[in-house]
Amino acid sequence: MIIFSTKEVSKTYANHKALDKVSIDVEQGTVFGLLGPNGAGKTTLIRIINQITAPDEGEISFMGEKLKLEHVHQIGYLPEERGLYKKMKVGEQAIYLAELKGIKKSDAKKRLEYWFNKFDILNWWDRKVEELSKGMQQKVQFITTILHEPKLLIFDEPFSGFDPINANLLKEEILNLKDKGATVIFSTHNMESVEALCDSIALINKSRKILDGKVDEIKQRFKKNEFEIVIPRQNDIKDMLIDEVELIESSYSNQTQVSKLKIPKGLNAGLLSNILSRTDLISYKEILPSMNEIFIETVSNE
């Protein structure tokens, strides 16, 4: 089920077009990666989803309806530029932000106690935000983002500023939320986290969407029929190649020769039987492009 979609959304600021007919569909219960270089228009799109700015053209729907003001209660937003009131106490502040999302004070308190317990930060309740380290503040802000149990979560560069341990904790929490049925829109430059978390992505460059789809499908689309073959060292792969198969590179380790081959479609079977008839095959796998490669390739081909 599509929980959120934009249809040909455009937004123009005084002298530049921030978004040009961008359409995305976000499937419920998935993590959706919003990718793109700096200044591509991601933040504008995120602000439009949060109804902070309105689009000039295009339609936006959420849970089968046109996006409207009440929907902010169903959306949680963690902006790239984090911030809390420095002089306000942690607990008080979290309750305040929850109230603004339509949660009753008593409910907010109960839920906060649960999360503070879970993150083991209950003793921060009465401390002022300015007394906490940056990482600690990030944790608090993460909790305030998800406290109202939104159906749609928007994380803009959520891992920046987290140490590896807390980044991992955060990653697990995001996956937990997804398992519970929440949908996550996730904007980042960190392609490793895209690989680890995202089910689908949209790539935006120069205000236009240039690529979207499920991560697996995109990888299939971008694969170059490259394979990695590992054979024992005493043989040389060069002797076993058949026509049209291209050897890209090969290297030796103690016992093995590792080679990267480009094998045109339909020739795999022939090549493999040729190899198997001459030596042992230790491993054979297709090399799929990383999201990083796809990102760079797509953007630089623009």
Next chain:
Amino acid sequence: MNKIGIIIRREYLTRVRKKSFLVMTFLGPILIASLWIIPFFLAQNSETQSKILVVDETLVETNGARTSLYLDKFKNNKELSFEYSYDIAEAQNQLTEGKYDAVLEIVKSNDMPPIKCFLFYSDNEPSLSSQEAIRSQLTNIFKDHVLTYDYGMNEADLKWFNDPKIGFYSKDIRSGKDSYKEIKTALGTISGFLIYMFIFMFGAQVMKSVSEEKTNRIVEVLVSSIKPIQLLMGKIVALAFVGLTQFVLWVLLSVVLIFGLQSFYPQTFSEPQKENITINERVISVDKFETASSASAEVNQIVQGLFSINYFLVIAMFLFYFMAGYFLYASLFGAVGALMDVDTDGQQFTLPITIPLIIAMVCFPIIINDPSGVVAFWLSIIPLTSPMIMMMRIPFGVPFWEIALSMSLMIVFILGAMWLAAKIYKTGILMYGKNITYKEIWKWFKYKN
């Protein structure tokens, strides 16, 4: 709870709990008290000597000769010089011609004391301290006379002696009305200044609070929950409540302060002590009365003056201009706050807002001098200065149409300022790390909502 309500509650509580709020709450009454005292203090040091013409109509027939009780009895000093006449019509002519600063007419009365005094003036009302000096001398002359010539004091005389009051009225010779200019000036200046202070203090707080939310980036989270305009309005309303709270506390504290002083220094404030006077004590008694009578008479004068002012109008107008001026400027200050960033302090944007406030402040003396002049008129019509200037003029009386015009223009300007502020605020708060110029702001008005 309504979301604006949530905003207002937080903004209000965080401010009221601050130390600076507590400090201002205690400093305010002291500041106000000194504002009261300084004008009186300055008035006493005025260098010019006022020429007073005494017209005595309480003639006493002694051995067929007409003698006056008060002739040559007034003492000249640095402030006042006295001359004497019997002809009130002639004296009033001389006053209009400007030969004298004031005419003191003493007439017979059937009550106790048997005299009444009218102080006529034309251009400028004699200062409160001059009036007080005249009255004090008059009372002493009268008492001397009673003590010297009338040994047979009855009970009524004694009673009056212990608490001397002489009917004393100051009148504008042209309008024939009682004027009490000093009290009106004080009332106008204080209310105008209070509005100015309130606008500056709390307007600046709106600005600071907006720019803080922008620079620490929480604003982006907030506007994903509520509309920017709700956030700005919540803030402005909350600070208005903070200001009113402070104001009410000031009034309460001032009352406590006055009562406290009274109980610590009862002799300064209390009524003159009642004592039975016998003839033997008479000389000593006169000295005592001199101070006592002047204190109670001054209070009397102020009370009379306060009654001459349309109180209901002053209070209603004060509340209107207090709130209206605040909402106008708070909106503008809010917009400026949204233009500030970590490395820009927004000086070029605060200046256009503070200049009208400062102009109003600088023009206070001009307004006092001529409350219905051209400067006063225009500055009390133009909404950026009218909250202060109109308040200064109101105790002196302002034509109804001028008030109506000023108020309606004010409301139009508030709506305009709010619209302008909403536009600038909405875009400004999300504009990070960019040097914002007037040209840039102009473009924002072309954005679609």
